[in-house]
Amino acid sequence: MSRLRSIFAPWVLAAILLAIWEGACRALAVPSFLLPPPSEVAVAAVQNLPLLASSAWNTLSVAIIAWVCASLAASSVALAVSLNQLAEDAVRPLAVVLQVTPIVAIAPLVNIWVGLENPERGVILLAVVVAFFPIFSGALTGLKAADPDLERLFDLYGASRLQRLVRLRLPSAVPYILEGHKVAAGLAIVGAVVAEFVAGSGGAQGLGWRILEASHRLQTARMLAALFVLAGMALALYAMLQVGERIILRRWRGR
Amino acid sequence: MLPIAELAGVEVDYPRGRALGPFNLALAPGEIVALVGPSGCGKSTALRLLAGLEAPTRGTVHRASGPGETSVVFQSPTLMPWATALDNVALPLELVGEKKAVARRVAGEALARVKLTGVEQAKPAQLSGGMAMRVSLARALATSPHLLLLDEPFAALDEITRRDLAQDVHALWAQSKPAIVFVTHNVEEAVFMASRVIVMTRGPGRTAGETAIEGPLPRPQGFRTTPAFRHAAEVISNTLDAAMAAA
Numbered sequence: 001m002s003r004l005r006s007i008f009a010p011w012v013l014a015a016i017l018l019a020i021w022e023g024a025c026r027a028l029a030v031p032s033f034l035l036p037p038p039s040e041v042a043v044a045a046v047q048n049l050p051l052l053a054s055s056a057w058n059t060l061s062v063a064i065i066a067w068v069c070a071s072l073a074a075s076s077v078a079l080a081v082s083l084n085q086l087a088e089d090a091v092r093p094l095a096v097v098l099q100v101t102p103i104v105a106i107a108p109l110v111n112i113w114v115g116l117e118n119p120e121r122g123v124i125l126l127a128v129v130v131a132f133f134p135i136f137s138g139a140l141t142g143l144k145a146a147d148p149d150l151e152r153l154f155d156l157y158g159a160s161r162l163q164r165l166v167r168l169r170l171p172s173a174v175p176y177i178l179e180g181h182k183v184a185a186g187l188a189i190v191g192a193v194v195a196e197f198v199a200g201s202g203g204a205q206g207l208g209w210r211i212l213e214a215s216h217r218l219q220t221a222r223m224l225a226a227l228f229v230l231a232g233m234a235l236a237l238y239a240m241l242q243v244g245e246r247i248i249l250r251r252w253r254g255r
Numbered sequence: 256m257l258p259i260a261e262l263a264g265v266e267v268d269y270p271r272g273r274a275l276g277p278f279n280l281a282l283a284p285g286e287i288v289a290l291v292g293p294s295g296c297g298k299s300t301a302l303r304l305l306a307g308l309e310a311p312t313r314g315t316v317h318r319a320s321g322p323g324e325t326s327v328v329f330q331s332p333t334l335m336p337w338a339t340a341l342d343n344v345a346l347p348l349e350l351v352g353e354k355k356a357v358a359r360r361v362a363g364e365a366l367a368r369v370k371l372t373g374v375e376q377a378k379p380a381q382l383s384g385g386m387a388m389r390v391s392l393a394r395a396l397a398t399s400p401h402l403l404l405l406d407e408p409f410a411a412l413d414e415i416t417r418r419d420l421a422q423d424v425h426a427l428w429a430q431s432k433p434a435i436v437f438v439t440h441n442v443e444e445a446v447f448m449a450s451r452v453i454v455m456t457r458g459p460g461r462t463a464g465e466t467a468i469e470g471p472l473p474r475p476q477g478f479r480t481t482p483a484f485r486h487a488a489e490v491i492s493n494t495l496d497a498a499m500a501a502a
Contacts, residue, residue, distance in 0.1 A: 149333040152308050157350035157398075158322045167346070171337045253336045254378025 036221040045225035052210065052229050059196070059206030060233060062120070063188040066127030070184055074132045075177070078139035082169070083161075088140070099133035103191055107198035119199035123206070126198075127191035131184040138180025142173025174252055178245045185241050189234045207233075258317070259284045259434045260305055260325075260402050265314030266459075267300050273459035275300045277314065280453070284401070285432040287472065289445035291491065292455030292463075293499060298438040301460070302327070302404045305436060322351040323398030326433075328408045332387035334379040334394075340366060341375040344394045351398060365393040368427060385416035389423070396427060403433045409444065421447055425473030442495065446487045447474060454494040456501065463498035466491050 018038045024030070025037035032040060045052065081088045107126055114121040146168050154164050196208030207230045214222035258281040266276030275297030282288060282305075290298045303309040304316050306327050319325060326347070334343045344365050348358035366375060369389040379387055388408060395403055405424070409417040421444065428435060437448050445452045446468055454463045469483045478484055 147333060149329045149331070150335065152303075152306075152329075153327070153333065153347075154350065155308055156306055156325065156327060157347045159350045163350060167350075168335070171335065174337065253380045254339075255380040 033218045033220050036224065040221045041224040041228065044219075044221035045228065048222060048225060052207070052226060055205055055207045055210045055226070056229050056233050059189065059192050059208065059230070060237070062123050062192045062206060063127055063185070063237075066124050066192065067131050067181075067185050067188040069124070070128045070131035070188065071135055071181060073128070074135035074180075074184075075139050078136050078143065082140055082143040083165075092140070095133060095136055098129065103130050103194050104198060107195055110195075111199055119196075122199055123192055123195040126195035127188045130191035130194075131188040134183040134187060135177070135180040138176045138183075139173060142176025142180075143169045145176060146172040171252075175249060178248060182238070182241045182245055185237055186234060189230075189237065193230065258282050259319060261315075261317040262301065262304055262311075263315045263317070265301075265304055265311040265316060267297065267304070267309070268312040275304075275458070275460050276311070278455075278461055280305075280436075282402070282434045282436065284434055286451065287428065287435040287437065287449045289437045289439060289449035289452045290455060291439060291442060291445045291452055291495065292460055293457050293495075294440065295458045296455045297458050297460035298455060299406055302406050302436060302438055305402065306404055319401050323347060324400055325402045325404065326395035326398060326400040327404045327406065328388075328391050328395045330407045330410050332379065332384075332391040334387060334390055336379050339376045339378055340371065340382065340390045343379070343390055344397050347394060347398050362393070362397055365397040366390070368396065368430070369393045369423060384412055385420065388412060388416075388420060392420075392424070392427070396431075399431055400433050403428075403435045405435060405437045407438050407440070410439075417444070422473065424448065429473055442488055442491050443479070446484055446491065447479065452487070452491055454491055454498055456498045463501075464491075464494035466494070 022037045022039060025035060030037075036044075077091065081091045103126055106129065107122070110125050110129075111119065111122040114125060150168060150172075151164075154168055159167070192206060193208035193211075196206045197212055200209075200212060207226050210226040211223050211230075214220070214226060260282045262278055262280045264277050264279060266278070267274045278297070278301060280288070280301065290301060292298050300309065304311055305318060306325055307316070307318055307320060308327075310316070334340075335346070338346070341359060341362050344362035345355075345358040348361055349355060353361070363375060366372065369392050371386060371389050371393065374382065374386065379390070382390065391408070409420055412420065424435075425448075435448075437445070439445050439448075450468055450472060452466045452468060454465070455461065456463045466487055468487050470478060470481070
């Protein structure tokens with residue numbers, strides 16, 4: 001019963017907020033270009049459905065490609081770095097620099113490097129950059145998070161470095177790696193959208209571009225429609241990964 | 256008889272200061288020794304020296320250093336949460352180079368010896384605390400060690416489970432007679448488990464006193480109520496009190 005309630009609670013709250021929004025817009029006669037009521041946003045969403053869907057797919061596919069690339073890159077760097085303390089000391093601060101530098105600030109540079117005629121490559125690259133850190137950081141933390149007594153046990157039986165890595169450190173890192181991937185997926189979407197904004201040429205036709213385009217034309221309802229599709233997509237992706245994580249973790253610890 | 260393992264005049268210094276010593280301990284084959292002392296007296300450090308997991312700052316350690324000849328059971332079961340009970344027990348065998356099939360067969364036998372059958376495929380999270388400790392014990396015994404080091408292995412368990420396990424440890428000991436060093440801060444448990452109880456001073460630990468415990472091993476029914484048991488427990492308690500007061 002309480003579980004059902006906690007599932008419904010956010011939907012009820014969203015419905016209430018939408019109702020207030022709709023009511024306020026009508027009562028105060030807010031101009032549509034400033035803030036259209038939800039009903040108008042819904043109409044805009046339905047009217048632009050094919051375009052929004054294809055744009056959503058563009059952004060999503062970019063984010064997924066970037067996520068996979070970031071996963072491969074970040075996991076292998078984390079693995080390599082975990083084998084050597086000096087390498088870790090050298091790489092970790094640089095990874096942090098990459099993470100704290102705002103992606104918007106890097107984007108114009110990347111767009112020049114990949115060539116202005118290839119904005120989609122720039123978009124993928126930028127999404128990779130933002131998705132890299134959580135996976136790298138999670139994997140590296142996980143690889144060093146093995147139970148110290150289990151480490152001692154491996155010492156006791158004279159385990160080789162390879163045995164220790166494969167039989168202790170990698171399996172210990174699984175929950176951390178999953179968590180990193182979950183966070184990275186959300187960030188990959190953020191990266192893709194930001195990169196579309198900066199590319200700004202219409203060459204990368206994702207949801208970011210739809211929002212930018214509608215904003216230039218003062219079509220606020222279309223902007224909001226694209227925004228809601230984006231939020232829904234990111235939420236669905238996150239929920240899927242959450243379920244996937246739970247299933248894998250349940251297998252991992254048998255409960 | 257030549258000692259199976261020996262700490263001779265060992266001292267261990269940590270950055271925060273001396274943790275142990277000077278301390279001497281010689282273990283005869285098949286002997287069960289309990290180390291009793293207050294927290295932070297270096298009991299666990301002494302155990303890690305015997306396991307070869309740490310080197311002394313001064314003094315010498317003699318031990319059988321072949322892989323699998325020394326086993327440790329830690330305070331918590333320390334099982335790999337992602338692996339089944341059987342795989343956990345098979346681990347040391349595989350690490351010392353046993354073939355997978357052999358390792359699994361021996362691991363299954365070890366589980367049976369600690370009275371765990373039917374939970375081979377269970378993961379640690381599905382086991383009770385006592386069962387997890389038995390798996391840990393089975394893992395320690397899987398390589399047929401000559402020296403078994405128990406670091407407060409029952410500390411996290413309830414009294415009834417502790418007593419069960421104490422008897423089981425004796426039964427297992429009777430099969431292959433490894434030397435056992437048992438660290439505890441429970442005087443009665445030490446008297447029940449060991450043929451020799453060494454009381455340590457507050458850290459840095461030294462020997463404050465040593466008491467031989469009369470009586471057969473494994474312990475007969477009702478051993479805890481015998482005069483010998485009561486007397487030994489009293490002597491050791493007094494030694495412990497004196498050691499605490501002196502420090």
